[in-house]
Structure formats: structure tokens, C-alpha cells
Amino acid sequence: MKYQHTSFQKPDAYHALQIPVYQSVAFEFDTAEEMEAAFTGKSADYCYSRITNPTVQFFEERVRNITGATSVTALNSGMAAISNTLIALASAGSNIVTSPHLFGNTYALMASTLASFGVETRFCNLNDPEEVKANTDENTCALFLEVITNPQLEIADLKMLSEIMHRAGVPLVADTTVVPFCAWSAKEFGVDIEIISSTKYISGGATSLGGLILDYGTFDWKASKKLNALAGQHGRDAFTFKLRREIHRNLGAYMTPQVAYQQALGIESLSLRFERASSSCLKLAGQLKTVPGIVSVNYTGLPENPFHTLSEKQFGPLPGAMLTFDLESRSRCFAFLNHLKLIKRATNLFDNKSLIIHPASTIFGTFSEAVRREMDIRDTTIRLSVGLEDVQILLKDIADSLNE
């Protein structure tokens, strides 16, 4: 990880080793001329913290150094990152191609919020290239996917999809929250815009909400109906220009300095935490298969998993710290959850503590049964996010609760 090489944008007055939290809304100017230059984009001086802030910019720069993105934008939640991206790309009459296997709020953003502004979403099976091609047309503004869906744990072939999309002149936008950039490179697999809920691994133990938009500068925006005019002037930076000069300012969801400080610190231990939690998850997945009462275990790191080969090719041997398992019935799931002593009944992923949830009755609890079926959310599934505790202690908590 190259985070050590990220220096402050400007030297701190006291040579602080850690980035100071510049908790200031506005920034002062010596002259009216400098003020004009900053406001019209001719200088990069800070004006107002809804637009840029030194602490937040430091965090963005740290992510840029590690990933090789040409630009990084930090927002105040993963959903803010997703909505800013889609609003920058879509317009009335355009469509988004995606899978119905999506994070609940992302699904609702597309199926309800964006739909009410005339943006159509085409839900299809991303593992079927013919279906993807059939759903893509001249009004498709993005292919959006999650690299490992939650809680189905389905993986799309990124190289295959990016080739199809690039031939059609459509950017590949991927939510990579479940496998962070310390483990693999989304750019290598053809992702043009990467979106991350930094609330999860990056925040360093569920300290704060945050979201990131990474632009790899790989997409030729001349192919985009909405951005082709900007592409004339800004080339491959047209998306970032639209995002930074218009969308994120108008939506007002920029990351705050205190959060940027916590998440910049989170990055320093990201790869250590990721490796520990995911190798525990792999060990646990293997052991849970033999625990009485567990009907099946789903984790793409297991050799018998149908997505294992693709998982290894894209993410390496450790595809994150989330697994699911199925019990016999919904009532067995509830009784099991109620007997746990150590593992926390809570939503969220990739805290330092292990967290467990019954997705059908919680995250997807207000969705209709038909939608749950379309999204493959079963009543018998438990989702576990593995933390930094000892594996044997976690296993014992699970086995004991199933025995009660």
C-alpha cells in the first residue's frame, strides 16, 4: 500500500504528522483577485467546505495514490456516492442496465427515485451476455453492478461485461464495497467508475459513514449522449468535470472533515484488517459446513462454490469477510439469532466486530414478497459479517446457539 507517500496538499504550520482536521466552513482570501480565481476554477484554493476541504482532499488523494484513479470524490455515504454518480450519468429518457441483485437502497433509488425523473432501469441477468446485449441500446447511460452481490453472493464477469459495454459505448460502473482496493484492482478488469461505501472496511471499524467515487479516466465520454459535449473540452475527464463542477455541489453531500480524518486513518490499517477478517471468513465458511443445523453455506472463497473460479480470478483467494448460510426455516433463524452471545445482531458490514442479520425480515423487510423473490432473498438465509475476533470463538458461538 502506497498510502505513506501521500503528503498534505500544503505544509501544515506545525509539521503535524497526522492530517489536521480543518473543521472550517469557509476559507479567507488576501485579495479580491485571488478570490475570483478560486471561485471561477482558475486556482485550486479552498473556498467553502461543501465543495472542497483540505482534510477531505487529503483523504481523496490517499485513495487516488493507492488505486491509480485519475480522480476521487469523497461523499458522506455510499448512497450519496451512488446517487451522485447516477445523476451525473443519467437523464430523462436514458436507461441503466443492472441486476435485480442489489443493495436495498440502490434498488429503491433506481426502481423508485430515478424512475420518477424518467430514468428507466432494466434489471437483467448479468451472467447472461445475450440478455445484457438485448437490454442495452443507444439510450443506455451505464451498466451498474455490485462485484459480489449481497446477500446472494453472485459474481459478474467484469472483463466480459466491460468488453460488451465498451463496444456499445457504455461505461461500466461498479460498486466494489465488499472487496476493497487493497485486495484487487477494479481498473484492471475494465471498471470505468468505481463506487465504494467507505462506511464499511475503510472507516476503520464502523467509525463513520462515507462514500467514494473513483474515476479511472478510461472511458471515452464522446460516446455518452449526456456528456459528449463536455468530452470535446475535457476528454476522459468529462464525467469528473460534470460531477465536481455541478452535481456534487448541487446535491450537497460532500464528506465532512472529521469523517475524512477517521477514514484516512482507517486506510492505514485497511489491508491488515481485510486480510485478517477475510481469512477468518474463509476458515469459518469451511467449518460451518459441518455444523449440525446448517443446511448450506455460501461463500465464493469455497472451492465448491459455483463462482469460485471467477472469484479467484478477479479478487484472489480472499473474497471478503461476508458469508451467508441457510437454516431450515425462518423460525429457526430467529431462534438462532436470539441465542447468540458474542456475535452482534446488527446491520452493517466489515466492522471490527462480527455482525449478523436475517436480511429477509430486516433490510428487505418492507419489500413485497414478489420483489424479494425477484431479488432472491430467502426467508432461511442468515448473513454474517466476520470481524477480527478469534475464529474458534465465533464458531463456538454459532454452534452453541444452533444447539439451544
Ligand SMILES: *Cc1c(COP(=O)(O)O)cnc(C)c1O
Ligand atoms: C452499505 C452499502 C451501500 C450503501 O452505503 P452507505 O454508506 O450505507 O450509504 C451500498 N452498496 C453496498 C454494497 C453496501 O454494502
